[in-house]
Amino acid sequence: MKWSQALKDYTFYLKIERGLSQNSINSYVLDVEKLISFLEEKDINETAISITDETIREFIYNTSKHINERSQSRLISGLRSFFNYLVFEDYRPDNPLELIESPKIGRKLPDTLSEEEIDNLIKAIDLSKPEGERNRAMLETLYGCGLRVSELVNLKLSDLFFEEGFIKVTGKGDKQRFVPIIDVTKKYIDIYRKDIRKHMNIQAGFEDTLFLNRRGKQLTRAMIFTIIKQLAVKIDLNKSISPHTFRHSFATHLLQNNADLRSIQLMLGHESITTTEIYVHLDRNHLTKVVEKFHPRK
Template sequence: MKWKNALKDYCDYLRIERGLSDNSISNYSLDVLKLIGWLEEHQISETPLTITTEITQQFIYDVAKKMSPRSQGRIISGLRGFFNYLVFEEYRKTNPLELIESPKMGRKLPDTLALEEIDSLIGAIDLSSPQGERNRAMLETLYACGLRVSELTNLKISDLFFDEGFIKVTGKGDKQRFVPISDYTIKYINIYRKEVRVHQKIKAEANDTLFLNRRGNGLTRAMIFTIIKQLAELAGIRKTISPHTFRHSFATHLLENGADLRAIQQMLGHESITTTEIYTHMETSFLAETINKFHPRRD
């Protein structure tokens, strides 16, 4: 089996069996392509079926010199997934990365915005321009619903179920979930729709897209990053923030106010509760309070 064929089969598996997005598949492919490039550079003729632990270990050692521990862990995880697929399909008997450990790393948590900082950032929006009403509605939606930036850019008018108090969100792998939305946020979305969007000349392909740029097309991820960065500067916020900061703040604020972790998991669209725990750095005092309040042997 050639590397090219194995990688194509693996990508098809990720797309069809795992339901991953093109972006995720591209990231997994990149890990395998790095290994292929390294083998070619060192004139090593091993195939996906014959490559050994020793060779993969040497590859990781070589690339490790140029990578952070987090990046090393990412490439080891990516390659382990590729070879697990080959074992699963019975092309190989063992995974050459089975005994290779990922580097130890600290849990990196993004900055969280306090409610006052979110208000300050939204307060820096220039509402005298049509884009101002759009930006306010977007940021309120990011914070109120805990959306990923891609989920925000892909949000459709047909996804809004305001009478029921929900929006339909399409997340990673095209998996859909319903997220509650407050009347407060609905108000700002409706202001944007009825006072700004209705007056735009909209491209046919973006007719159902909620948030539009000046040319009547959907916004890019990069544009939303830029908007937030500019507003942070105007508001005097010196933290490193991004659209994801609003998602992290959403989860953290809910948790701090007593929301159930499982409910937060569902709203964020996480498959694993472990992922939710990473996004919501729980304060020790909150954990102690939870034990004292709910554990049957608390007295």
């Protein structure tokens, strides 16, 4: 089996069977392409079926000179996934990365904002400008619903189910979920919709897009980053923040107020509870309270 065919089949598998986004697919494919380039450069004539763990180790050793441990771990994980696919399809009997360990890397905890810091950022928005109401509604939605920035910019009017108390969110891999929306978030979205958006000259194709730029088109992710960075400077917030910080804060504050991890997982759209568990590490006080409340010897 040629590398090109193996890669083509693997790409199809990632898209159709695993339902990954194009960005995720590109990352997985790039890992394999790096291995293929190494084999060509070293004139090593091994196929995806015949390649041995020794050759893989040589490739990883060569590559590790130029990338950090986190990137190295990501590369090994990507290759392991590729060869697991080949084993699953009975193309080869074993995974050559089975005994290759990833470097031990510390888990980076996400930055979060306090409730006061979030309030101060939102209060710093200039509401005398038309985009002010939009920006307030956007930040309230980021924090109130725990959205990713891509989910925010792609939010549609037809995704708002205010009477039922939910919004429909399209996440990674086009997976959809319903997220509860609180009254304060609904209030600011409605103000923006009725007082600002309604009077805009909306471009064709963006009639259903909720948050629009001044030209009546969909906002870019970069624009959301810029808005937040400027607000942070305005209130002298000495933290490196991004739209994702609001999502992390949403999850952390829910946990602090005794929400269960499973519910937080569903609202964030995490496939695995392991991803959600990172928020437990952010709040040691919460763990202490759980032990004090539920341990039989309390």
